[in-house]
Amino acid sequence: MAAPWRSLRLxxxxxxxxxxxxxxxxxxxxxxxxxxxxxxxxxxxxxYFYDVESLRGYxxxxxxxxxxxxxxxxxxxxxxxxxxxxxxxxxxxxxxVPVEAVDASDCAINYEGLENLYLLKELQSLSxxxxxxxxDWCLSRLYPLADSLQELSLAGCPRISERGLGCLYHLQxxxxxxxxxxxxxxxxxxxxxxxxxxxxxxxVVGLNLAEGLKLGPEEQxxxxxxxxxx
Amino acid sequence: MLPRVLSLGVRRGRFTRRPGRGGFSLDWEEKLSExxxxxxxxxxxxxxxxxxxxxxxxxxxxxxxxxGGGVLGLxxxxxxxxxxxxxxxxxxxxxxxxxxxxxxxxxxxxxxxHQQFSLPENIQLSLFSASFLRNINExxxxxxxxxxxxxxxxxxxxxxxxxxxxxxxxxxxxxQRQEGAKVCLMSPDQLRNKFxxxxxxxxxxxxxxxxxxxxxxxxxxxxxxxxxxQSMGVVFCQGEVTRFVSSSSRMMTQNKKEVKLKRIYEVxxxxxxxxxxxxxxxxxxxxxxxxxxxxxxxxxxIGKGPPDTLQGTKLPVEPRKRYVYVxxxxxxxxxxxxxxxxTSGTYFRREGLGSNYLGGRSPTEEEEPDPGNLExxxxxxxxxxxxxxxxxxxxxxxxxxxxxxxxxxxxxxFDQNGVVGPHPLVVNMFFATGFSGHGLQQAPGVGRxxxxxxxxGRFQTINLDSFLFSRFYLxxxxxxxxxx
Numbered sequence: 001m002a003a004p005w006r007s008l009r010l011x012x013x014x015x016x017x018x019x020x021x022x023x024x025x026x027x028x029x030x031x032x033x034x035x036x037x038x039x040x041x042x043x044x045x046x047x048y049f050y051d052v053e054s055l056r057g058y059x060x061x062x063x064x065x066x067x068x069x070x071x072x073x074x075x076x077x078x079x080x081x082x083x084x085x086x087x088x089x090x091x092x093x094x095x096x097v098p099v100e101a102v103d104a105s106d107c108a109i110n111y112e113g114l115e116n117l118y119l120l121k122e123l124q125s126l127s128x129x130x131x132x133x134x135x136d137w138c139l140s141r142l143y144p145l146a147d148s149l150q151e152l153s154l155a156g157c158p159r160i161s162e163r164g165l166g167c168l169y170h171l172q173x174x175x176x177x178x179x180x181x182x183x184x185x186x187x188x189x190x191x192x193x194x195x196x197x198x199x200x201x202x203x204v205v206g207l208n209l210a211e212g213l214k215l216g217p218e219e220q221x222x223x224x225x226x227x228x229x230x
Numbered sequence: 231m232l233p234r235v236l237s238l239g240v241r242r243g244r245f246t247r248r249p250g251r252g253g254f255s256l257d258w259e260e261k262l263s264e265x266x267x268x269x270x271x272x273x274x275x276x277x278x279x280x281x282x283x284x285x286x287x288x289x290x291x292x293x294x295x296x297x298g299g300g301v302l303g304l305x306x307x308x309x310x311x312x313x314x315x316x317x318x319x320x321x322x323x324x325x326x327x328x329x330x331x332x333x334x335x336x337x338x339x340x341x342x343x344h345q346q347f348s349l350p351e352n353i354q355l356s357l358f359s360a361s362f363l364r365n366i367n368e369x370x371x372x373x374x375x376x377x378x379x380x381x382x383x384x385x386x387x388x389x390x391x392x393x394x395x396x397x398x399x400x401x402x403x404x405x406q407r408q409e410g411a412k413v414c415l416m417s418p419d420q421l422r423n424k425f426x427x428x429x430x431x432x433x434x435x436x437x438x439x440x441x442x443x444x445x446x447x448x449x450x451x452x453x454x455x456x457x458x459x460q461s462m463g464v465v466f467c468q469g470e471v472t473r474f475v476s477s478s479s480r481m482m483t484q485n486k487k488e489v490k491l492k493r494i495y496e497v498x499x500x501x502x503x504x505x506x507x508x509x510x511x512x513x514x515x516x517x518x519x520x521x522x523x524x525x526x527x528x529x530x531x532i533g534k535g536p537p538d539t540l541q542g543t544k545l546p547v548e549p550r551k552r553y554v555y556v557x558x559x560x561x562x563x564x565x566x567x568x569x570x571x572x573t574s575g576t577y578f579r580r581e582g583l584g585s586n587y588l589g590g591r592s593p594t595e596e597e598e599p600d601p602g603n604l605e606x607x608x609x610x611x612x613x614x615x616x617x618x619x620x621x622x623x624x625x626x627x628x629x630x631x632x633x634x635x636x637x638x639x640x641x642x643x644f645d646q647n648g649v650v651g652p653h654p655l656v657v658n659m660f661f662a663t664g665f666s667g668h669g670l671q672q673a674p675g676v677g678r679x680x681x682x683x684x685x686x687g688r689f690q691t692i693n694l695d696s697f698l699f700s701r702f703y704l705x706x707x708x709x710x711x712x713x714x
Contacts, residue, residue: 111364137364140384140441162565162583163383163444169566170440190583194565 101125108133114141122148130156136164143170153178155206160184162191169198180206288467288499291511292323295497296518297471297526299326301336301670302662303518304455305677311462313685322464323510325499329468333604335520336670338637340554340588341448342569343671344387344439345411348402348711349647353409354692355675360442362674370458378454382446386439386568396434398711403437412441427563427623432573445569445579448670469499472507474530492656494530514684516660521549521638523663530656540655543703547664549601550641554590555611559629562587576618577714591615592714604636639667645707650679650697660684661699667713
């Protein structure tokens, strides 16, 4: 198990930039989280191999669900690990509360690690922003979350292309999808249109439709040096 | 080696000693032969003193000669080099007749991969290949070369079954799930909900692969394998195998019947457009010649004998021509459409972002086109493919064919499944062919199986004992029902 410990040390310095300790959560808003300033329960999946083992202990309980639904979308704080990757002690008291939102931005989560998300039957929001190993194969693993997933963010993942986005069709409950800044998508404007057609109930965000469009001939800036217009 | 040494006119062997003389003796003939042997081992080529350029010829000897440089041959070469006991232990030569791959099935393939087979071994092979392709940049990484982009599309396969096939499909899906494939069954109503563009008339059941299924770029896989395999030290050569020279020995079976076992020790590789050939001494031959495997097998004497005997059992692989058509349909299924395989055998899939679709249909036995050339028959699309497409997907009533091509299946007429493993009589010829349209998707697994058979002596990862050649003689069919 040498690998997970090594990567913990690698990831820790990056956390310090955006992490506030659990004591500072009062007024803090995670800058990379979704734009609506909603704060829900969060597990930082720092290392899929290590931390997600701890997620295996979570079970659904009816009374907790009701309490939770009342308190949902209200000032609940994100739970983050400290710089050593350890979750605070209070965290373990919540072991029976269903996990609603996972923010795995910038994580080294990969194909095998996504399997761990299957246990989270109530997952509503998943953020995989800028994950370097999430590719088209990984997107084909998201379908078990179809019943509950409402928000998904894939912004900035370097390996996702338009071929993998077709797999998101299974997520029929999706209401908000962020596919901005995907460098491997060949034609972002057309892809956005096709994804919007594919998921009519979903608000697809992120791709600038004017990207890649060239000015028409009338609008070309006049270049007086050139005898022949470009 | 030894015949050549003898032909140089040395009458005495290395180990004779002149009687009566002690110590170092200036035996000129012996010294000369030793010098010649040293030069020969240092420089490749037939000629002892290379009077002419022989760099285009394959080497004099190789441990394993792989006939056929398509995806199966390259996969076998890769795994042989991966599993060899010591680095550089196996000298592998890949002989490919056409290095432009203009007729190779691997290059002309649609590139689909799915696990929805009726045979557990096929499912295992496909799963293995899917995980190989998923981690392809770890397997086929070459120093200083850019990573491979397979352009994998993970949208899965959707197989439709009519009333009479529904029970078989249900059983198959149960078995596929047991083997670890992620497949779900859908009723016609669920199908209509999921894919509103399908006309579910005549469909009783559908099976949809959710993970590890889709399609990719076979040319990228081929080039990736070739690049990696060359970096591992496999020798490539362009040539055609024209002759096998083998030695035979007679053995007695337990029932006191005499059996002639053959062992190929030389492969003659003929160069293109010339009569020049190079005899390559070898110890193992792998027949991965795809659609032309039967010709290669016939060169080794497989099938030459009275019918209904093991000697007379031919390799039942023949080339079958299949057409692929590309059409444009602006109102067709969207980005999410899987590869749909209809009850009639018609299949199609989306290609790219621009509403283009690829598809085709396997002809029935009576309609089989002549495999002599790769000309496309456009009337086949008009008469046999389009009606079924339009019936299944009403949007396809208006479409425009843009392009078409044809390729070969290495079709196993016996049971449409591959042949893997050694021949019982020609003991050092191994087969990796006959996959009848699903060879590309099983290539990594089959290559590994052949390499394990050669290096370890038995199948280790996936047990392909039922794919051996002997089933043709024994008549044990392992029929694969689900092929396009």
